[in-house]
Amino acid sequence: RRVHGGLLPVDVMSSYDEEVRYLAQELDKQAQAQKTNKTGRSSLKSQLQGWSPNSSPRGSPYVSPAVSPDPLALAARGTEPPHFMLVETSVEESNHKQFGKSPRENVPSPTIENKSVQQKTDKKASPKQETAPALEKQVVQKDGTVKAFPKKTPLTKAERRELQEAQRAAKAAAKEEKASGKGNAPKETQKEKGKPGVSATKSPALGGKEGKENNDKRPSTSQGTIAPKAQYDDQKRMHKQQKKAVIQRTTLSKENQVALFSHLPQYEKETSFTLSISFAKSNIHPSILRLGLKFAEMKIVGSNARCLAMLNSFKDMISDYSTPPFKDLSRDLETKIKPAIQYLTDCRPHSVSMGNAIKYLKLQIVSVPQNFSESEGKSFLIEKVDEFITTRMTYADESIARKGVELIKDGDVIATYARSHVVERTLLQAHSANKKFRVIVVDSRPMLEGKELMKRLVRSGIHCTYTLLNGAAFLMKEVTKVFVGASSMLHNGNLVSRVGTAVVGLVAHSYRIPLIVFCETYKFSERAQLESISNNELGDPDELIRNGKPEGCVTSDWRDKSSLKLLNLMYDLTPIKFINMVITEVGAVPATSVPVIIREYRKEVGIMAE
Numbered sequence: 052r053r054v055h056g057g058l059l060p061v062d063v064m065s066s067y068d069e070e071v072r073y074l075a076q077e078l079d080k081q082a083q084a085q086k087t088n089k090t091g092r093s094s095l096k097s098q099l100q101g102w103s104p105n106s107s108p109r110g111s112p113y114v115s116p117a118v119s120p121d122p123l124a125l126a127a128r129g130t131e132p133p134h135f136m137l138v139e140t141s142v143e144e145s146n147h148k149q150f151g152k153s154p155r156e157n158v159p160s161p162t163i164e165n166k167s168v169q170q171k172t173d174k175k176a177s178p179k180q181e182t183a184p185a186l187e188k189q190v191v192q193k194d195g196t197v198k199a200f201p202k203k204t205p206l207t208k209a210e211r212r213e214l215q216e217a218q219r220a221a222k223a224a225a226k227e228e229k230a231s232g233k234g235n236a237p238k239e240t241q242k243e244k245g246k247p248g249v250s251a252t253k254s255p256a257l258g259g260k261e262g263k264e265n266n267d268k269r270p271s272t273s274q275g276t277i278a279p280k281a282q283y284d285d286q287k288r289m290h291k292q293q294k295k296a297v298i299q300r301t302t303l304s305k306e307n308q309v310a311l312f313s314h315l316p317q318y319e320k321e322t323s324f325t326l327s328i329s330f331a332k333s334n335i336h337p338s339i340l341r342l343g344l345k346f347a348e349m350k351i352v353g354s355n356a357r358c359l360a361m362l363n364s365f366k367d368m369i370s371d372y373s374t375p376p377f378k379d380l381s382r383d384l385e386t387k388i389k390p391a392i393q394y395l396t397d398c399r400p401h402s403v404s405m406g407n408a409i410k411y412l413k414l415q416i417v418s419v420p421q422n423f424s425e426s427e428g429k430s431f432l433i434e435k436v437d438e439f440i441t442t443r444m445t446y447a448d449e450s451i452a453r454k455g456v457e458l459i460k461d462g463d464v465i466a467t468y469a470r471s472h473v474v475e476r477t478l479l480q481a482h483s484a485n486k487k488f489r490v491i492v493v494d495s496r497p498m499l500e501g502k503e504l505m506k507r508l509v510r511s512g513i514h515c516t517y518t519l520l521n522g523a524a525f526l527m528k529e530v531t532k533v534f535v536g537a538s539s540m541l542h543n544g545n546l547v548s549r550v551g552t553a554v555v556g557l558v559a560h561s562y563r564i565p566l567i568v569f570c571e572t573y574k575f576s577e578r579a580q581l582e583s584i585s586n587n588e589l590g591d592p593d594e595l596i597r598n599g600k601p602e603g604c605v606t607s608d609w610r611d612k613s614s615l616k617l618l619n620l621m622y623d624l625t626p627i628k629f630i631n632m633v634i635t636e637v638g639a640v641p642a643t644s645v646p647v648i649i650r651e652y653r654k655e656v657g658i659m660a661e
Contacts, residue, residue, distance in 0.1 A: 545625065633645070
């Protein structure tokens with residue numbers, strides 16, 4: 052039609068229509084036979100697009116352009132074209148512009164709805180054919196053979212539920228057999244409907260929850276940080292910690308432990324901590340060994356004192372360190388410092404301040420420039436440790452004491468609990484500034500740390516009153532301010548300090564007396580805690596009965612009495628609602644600002660690391 056201006060001889064038109072009708076019938080037959088085969092339609096489409104009367108098996112001698120048949124013309128003649136045939140109307144519409152209306156406008160065209168209805172009827176009419184599963188991939192073996200792997204058929208909801216029940220049953224059986232000592236449970240179970248190869252313990256992707264729970268329990272550590280603090284109620288993690296221990300300590304029997312705190316490690320008093328150390332393997336510095344013994348014997352107590360002694364011991368270790376041949380200083384020193392940290396933790400669990408100092412030291416070890424020599428690298432690390440001691444401890448204490456002196460007015464009665472280095476420094480500086488005030492020292496057994504504070508204050512000429520914890524409520528009527536130290540400030544604003552601080556805070560809160568906490572920022576922790584049961588430290592229970600043990604006393608042989616148990620807690624938790632102010636080196640802030648300071652310090656550490 053394009054060649055002859057839209058007009059063709061009758062015999063050519065009849066031959067063309069006959070070929071189109073024949074091809075349409077063949078396409079319908081093949082489409083019904085190959086409806087389930089995905090490749091059938093694409094092959095038919097390629098055949099149709101390149102079809103011409105000359106290429107047909109019943110070809111005509113007349114030559115016509117190889118274009119797709121016009122579906123509108125076929126519809127006018129009663130022939131249904133295939134729904135995927137291409138329609139070209141742009142050229143023909145341009146030819147009919149000069150003649151006015153096109154004759155095609157009166158011809159109804161097939162719509163998408165008619166096609167979809169026809170497809171649905173074809174699906175209903177055609178019988179369901181069972182086909183073999185399609186191959187997912189083919190792998191060529193070494194011997195030249197090709198191995199095909201079929202696709203897995205999707206499981207129904209009932210089958211997935213059945214598989215989950217089988218997995219849970221296998222897991223429970225494995226636990227029972229492990230507890231009874233009969234042996235290990237089988238690793239794989241097969242479904243009852245004959246689908247082998249399904250693992251009962253390794254298939255969280257099929258709907259089981261066991262795999263997700265196991266993945267959630269794995270702790271993640273980032274570069275430059277240490278592993279999270281030991282979770283005492285997690286038996287698997289504590290078992291791993293015991294394997295890493297440098298020294299093996301004797302655990303107190305379960306019969307003598309308080310059930311509520313039985314998850315916390317509690318040890319018998321050791322005669323020697325160094326006999327079980329393998330010096331050939333651990334290679335612990337003598338300064339670290341001496342420090343660990345002092346920690347275990349409670350000769351060095353207090354967060355500041357313990358952290359300062361630990362950093363000084365690490366300085367001795369770094370100064371005596373020598374890099375082995377063909378080794379890097381930063382990598383080798385990090386491996387050498389790990390057993391030293393583990394030894395100190397075995398002697399006594401480290402505090403939050405010690406943990407933050409260890410993080411800082413490890414970060415500086417990693418950031419030693421590669422072009423530094425051994426002496427330059429050691430000097431770099433020692434300078435960084437001195438910088439931490441100066442800025443985060445010494446200058447911080449001076450700044451906190453200066454801000455604390457401003458809060459003391461003439462005629463104040465200051466109450467404090469136990470002994471805090473920063474509180475002691477604040478009171479002494481306030482007395483040097485000729486301020487008139489009085490101090491009430493509240494103390495408790497068995498450590499009686501307040502006695503040493505009272506002696507120092509009395510020598511300086513400060514009027515003091517000394518009482519035990521049970522008398523705090525009677526003397527709180529006279530108090531105007533309460534000053535306490537801190538072992539750590541948690542992320543949610545709660546305070547962890549010496550056991551008994553929460554009682555003092557509760558009494559002060561009931562009398563509407565402000566409780567002011569003195570704490571350096573390096574004692575801030577990203578951990579949140581709501582009580583002092585899940586994470587705490589247990590002291591030596593014999594300390595409770597050491598002050599006078601007469602013969603025939605009930606507590607003299609308490610280990611032989613199953614009805615008697617001794618509990619010596621080291622710390623307690625003071626809620627945020629009891630705390631009115633936290634004085635740090637960055638200023639006096641409310642307890643709700645603790646996470647803000649932690650975030651800003653993290654940014655500062657990141658800049659230092661870069």
